[in-house]
Amino acid sequence: MIRLVIVDDHPIVRGGLRDTFAAVEDIVVVGEAGDGAEGIDRVMARTADVVLMDLRMPGMDGVSATAALRELVPDVRVLILTTFDSERDVLPAIEAGAIGYLLKDALPDELMRAVRAAARGESVLAPSVTQHLMGQVRGPSAGSLTGREKEVLQLVANGSSNREAATALFIGEASIKTHLQHIYDKLGVRDRASAVAEGYRRRLLT
Amino acid sequence: MIRLVIVDDHPIVRGGLRDTFAAVEDIVVVGEAGDGAEGIDRVMARTADVVLMDLRMPGMDGVSATAALRELVPDVRVLILTTFDSERDVLPAIEAGAIGYLLKDALPDELMRAVRAAARGESVLAPSVTQHLMGQVRGPSAGSLTGREKEVLQLVANGSSNREAATALFIGEASIKTHLQHIYDKLGVRDRASAVAEGYRRRLLT
DNA sequence: TCGCATGTCCACCGTTCGGTGGATCCACTG
DNA sequence: CAGTGGATCCACCGAACGGTGGACATGCGA
Numbered sequence: 195m196i197r198l199v200i201v202d203d204h205p206i207v208r209g210g211l212r213d214t215f216a217a218v219e220d221i222v223v224v225g226e227a228g229d230g231a232e233g234i235d236r237v238m239a240r241t242a243d244v245v246l247m248d249l250r251m252p253g254m255d256g257v258s259a260t261a262a263l264r265e266l267v268p269d270v271r272v273l274i275l276t277t278f279d280s281e282r283d284v285l286p287a288i289e290a291g292a293i294g295y296l297l298k299d300a301l302p303d304e305l306m307r308a309v310r311a312a313a314r315g316e317s318v319l320a321p322s323v324t325q326h327l328m329g330q331v332r333g334p335s336a337g338s339l340t341g342r343e344k345e346v347l348q349l350v351a352n353g354s355s356n357r358e359a360a361t362a363l364f365i366g367e368a369s370i371k372t373h374l375q376h377i378y379d380k381l382g383v384r385d386r387a388s389a390v391a392e393g394y395r396r397r398l399l400t
Numbered sequence: 401m402i403r404l405v406i407v408d409d410h411p412i413v414r415g416g417l418r419d420t421f422a423a424v425e426d427i428v429v430v431g432e433a434g435d436g437a438e439g440i441d442r443v444m445a446r447t448a449d450v451v452l453m454d455l456r457m458p459g460m461d462g463v464s465a466t467a468a469l470r471e472l473v474p475d476v477r478v479l480i481l482t483t484f485d486s487e488r489d490v491l492p493a494i495e496a497g498a499i500g501y502l503l504k505d506a507l508p509d510e511l512m513r514a515v516r517a518a519a520r521g522e523s524v525l526a527p528s529v530t531q532h533l534m535g536q537v538r539g540p541s542a543g544s545l546t547g548r549e550k551e552v553l554q555l556v557a558n559g560s561s562n563r564e565a566a567t568a569l570f571i572g573e574a575s576i577k578t579h580l581q582h583i584y585d586k587l588g589v590r591d592r593a594s595a596v597a598e599g600y601r602r603r604l605l606t
Numbered sequence: 607t608c609g610c611a612t613g614t615c616c617a618c619c620g621t622t623c624g625g626t627g628g629a630t631c632c633a634c635t636g
Numbered sequence: 637c638a639g640t641g642g643a644t645c646c647a648c649c650g651a652a653c654g655g656t657g658g659a660c661a662t663g664c665g666a
Contacts, residue, residue: 342613352484353594355652362483368615375654376612385622385654386593388559394600546642561622574645581624582642591624591652 196313197240199225201233201259202248202275207298211246214302221309228252230259237263237270244312249276249287257290264291271312275305294318339380344398346373351390351399402519403446405431407439407465408454408481413504417452417481420508427515436465443469443476450518453498455482455489463492470497477518481511500524545586550604552579557596557605 198221200211208226215221225236230247231254237245245263249256260272273294274287287295293312296305297320308318339347342363349359356374360367378384381392393399404427406417414432421427431442436453437460443451451469455462466478479500480493490501500518502511503526514524545553548569555565562580566573584590587598599605 340612349484350593351597352489353589353591353597354484355591357652358483365613366615368617369613371654372614375656378654383559385559385561386591387556387596390593390596391557391559391600391605394597394605399597399600548643563622571643572645574647575643577624578644581626584624 196221196244196309197224197242198222198309199227199233199236199240199242199245201227201230201236201245201251201256203228203251204248207248211305214305215309217302218306221306230254230256230262233259234262234266237267242270244309245270245272246275246309247272247292249274257287260287260292261290271315273308273312273318275300296320339377339398343373343377343380346370347377347389347393348399350374350386351393402427402450402515403430403448404428404515405433405439405442405446405448405451407433407436407442407451407457407462409434409457410454413454417511420511421515423508424512427512434459436460436462436468439465440468440472443473447473448476450515451476451478452481452515453478455480455484455493463496466493466498467496477521479514479518479524481506502526545583545604549579549583549586552576553583553595553599554605556580556592557599 198215200208200223202208202211205228208228212223212226215223224240224242225233227233227236229251233245233247234254236242247256247260254262256274256276260274263270263272271293272291273296274292275296275298277298293315294308294317296308296318300308300320311318345363346359349362354362356367356370359370363370374386374389377389381389381396383389383392390399404421406414406429408414408417411434414434418429418432421429430446430448431439433439433442435457439451439453440460442448453462453466460468462480462482466480469476469478477499478497479502480498481502481504482489483504493501499521500514500523502514502524506514506526517524551569552565555568560568562573562576565576569576580592580595583595587595587602589595589598596605
């Protein structure tokens, strides 16, 4: 039995969702809330398994609520259910710890499968969201460095100054600096020392 | 007459070396190769006295080739000629059986003296390499950091500037710098980035 | 064919770092 | 008690680094 909490500021939507889940036996709606803060209360009170979370709400928004829930109740799975699929909405939600992201044009059947998947700890994303995500992950925080960037990082880890690295790779010092800036961006650091540390943690360096 | 084989993946470097040795009468280049495996072939074919070996090459790297040569042709002297002088490069090369270790910024004259020394079975090391080696041999006491030094290194690895590390440890920035100098000495490095790298390699950092 | 990722390069500027050569204090130990 | 090692602090200087905001060429894939 999956205990579900619904957080959405529109009573109509909440009603529709309640009806939808009333039709199945393995999912029971144990709480409803009209904004994020209220939703957190409901989850805390009823030990929910899954939270269906809207993003845009008065009071505490869905992203903040998701992040707060991940702190307070790490076991709970937050499934975003919203109308918008722009990057501006998707990325913060995923970063905040949502396990899935669905759009409100999803069919009831999809919705229920998604809730069951979330309860099992699996990620479910709407197709258009997947695209956004992949496009994003392919970009800045790709975790993976280009071949050239890895070479530069390895040299830096081995004690090369920018100039020495440039000599070793037969390119200009300016290029080394550019590569390093890109490395910093991708690894989320601000200097060569912590870039090297991240390199080891992500097993990019040996 | 010293028979020399040059192993380096950069044709330009090979050309420069060939020219260098063409100017003297007691050294003759009897073979060239672009990677380790090829280099072994050349040595086997021409019974060389000395091999000038680069370390970083596509295919078989210089360390592997050196070790293989020591097995196949124990009489041959392998002289490493590379751009890098970090411990990670130096130590494996020496262990693999290289008789000398020079850096590519060596002057042609130094290079020729080194080749002659190698042919006589003498060791020639670039000054900075000597330092690394001594730092390594200087005993286990030199390998371990004090508790405070480990704290500093960890902070640096996590992206702290000297000032931030000082704040975190409730001490002055000057003390951080002193600790770092001691860390550099002990680890045989010259900057924070490679200190972090060494920290990971020696499992001082996580 | 257009866009995107990649790799290369440049200038300017303020900040930080590394090198050097000290110094003091404390705890431990021969 | 003197010596040793660890931890703290100081000043000075030049070199290196990081931040910013570009620019251009190439090659690959949509």
